Amino acid sequence: MLSVTKFSTDNCTCALNFSSSEYLQDTKDDSINMVVTSPPYVNLRKIGVHPDKYVEWFLPFAESIKRVLVEDGNFILNINEVIVKGIVHPYIDDLKQEFRKIGLNQIAKPYIWYKTTAIPNRCSHRAIDRYEYCFWFSNGKGTFYRDNVRVPYADITIKRVQNSDVISLGTRGEKGHKVFKKSRIDPRGSLPHNIIELSPECNPRIKHSAPFPIGLPEWFIKAGTVPGDTVLDPFMGSGTTAIAALKCERNVIGYEIDKEIFEYSKERINNFINKNLQEKVFKDKEN
Numbered sequence: 001m002l003s004v005t006k007f008s009t010d011n012c013t014c015a016l017n018f019s020s021s022e023y024l025q026d027t028k029d030d031s032i033n034m035v036v037t038s039p040p041y042v043n044l045r046k047i048g049v050h051p052d053k054y055v056e057w058f059l060p061f062a063e064s065i066k067r068v069l070v071e072d073g074n075f076i077l078n079i080n081e082v083i084v085k086g087i088v089h090p091y092i093d094d095l096k097q098e099f100r101k102i103g104l105n106q107i108a109k110p111y112i113w114y115k116t117t118a119i120p121n122r123c124s125h126r127a128i129d130r131y132e133y134c135f136w137f138s139n140g141k142g143t144f145y146r147d148n149v150r151v152p153y154a155d156i157t158i159k160r161v162q163n164s165d166v167i168s169l170g171t172r173g174e175k176g177h178k179v180f181k182k183s184r185i186d187p188r189g190s191l192p193h194n195i196i197e198l199s200p201e202c203n204p205r206i207k208h209s210a211p212f213p214i215g216l217p218e219w220f221i222k223a224g225t226v227p228g229d230t231v232l233d234p235f236m237g238s239g240t241t242a243i244a245a246l247k248c249e250r251n252v253i254g255y256e257i258d259k260e261i262f263e264y265s266k267e268r269i270n271n272f273i274n275k276n277l278q279e280k281v282f283k284d285k286e287n
């Protein structure tokens with residue numbers, strides 16, 4: 001461990017480790033409710049991890065993640081495929097297979113982060129890439145707080161429900177799905193689906209080459225944890241997961257190995273906390 005910086009707010013704590021996360025030193029066994037992370041991308045050049053070596057490189061991190069997760073803990077992995085010599089490299093399949101061997105199972109179909117905007121590119125062999133995977137793993141059953149991530153019903157759904165008692169019969173006939181009786185509209189909103197639509201982070205003030213938007217970790221943190229739980233990002237980068245966790249009143253632990261990026265994440269998180277506390281003081285004065 002090279003150094004640790006701690007912040008606290010009224011409701012939660014934040015510990016930022018300037019250190020490699022390989023062994024998650026200083027993070028106790030059974031202490032983390034959810035890991036949300038986007039690890040370094042595979043890289044075909046000399047810098048970074050080659051896809052052929054990625055599984056071997058990642059396994060010590062996965063073992064440590066397994067160690068620190070509470071029972072039925074959650075592990076969200078944001079990762080993307082890579083095409084090598086015209087063929088999709090199988091490193092993600094291989095990674096999942098190795099995870100299974102150590103007791104980390106994928107417990108939901110992949111969540112898709114659909115990027116609502118994209119930088120134009122000139123790929124002639126295939127369609128433009130507009131999504132990334134977020135895989136949900138667990139050492140048990142995981143936890144899913146669906147009421148935390150309900151969404152408004154589409155206008156068309158509400159109209160259809162208002163116009164008829166039973167909208168349609170399922171394909172299995174009388175005994176099939178009689179769906180959408182009036183009473184089935186839930187006032188808390190509709191259940192979420194597994195496509196998360198967000199534009200990539202393009203704020204030029206964020207000093208990191210590959211940040212994800214705050215909305216991405218925020219969605220998973222809300223879906224898989226409750227206030228007071230603890231979230232970990234072992235590849236913290238600019239601190240986006242930490243900010244999302246603090247926003248949702250979850251404790252957070254982050255690790256970053258690059259000194260310059262670590263210093264920037266501290267500054268970004270500190271600014272976020274100060275701004276929020278100031279807003280809170282302001283609101284308190286108003287009341």
Ligand SMILES: C[S@@+](CC[C@H](N)C(=O)[O-])C[C@H]1O[C@@H](n2cnc3c(N)ncnc32)[C@H](O)[C@@H]1O
Nearest residue numbers: 020021039040211212235237238240256257258
């Ligand atoms: C894809 S970036 C994460 C970006 C982050 N999600 C954000 O929003 O800024 C991966 C980060 O992992 C860091 N990293 C690479 N190897 C590491 C290690 N062994 N331990 C901790 N951090 C590491 C890199 O320096 C990089 O900042």
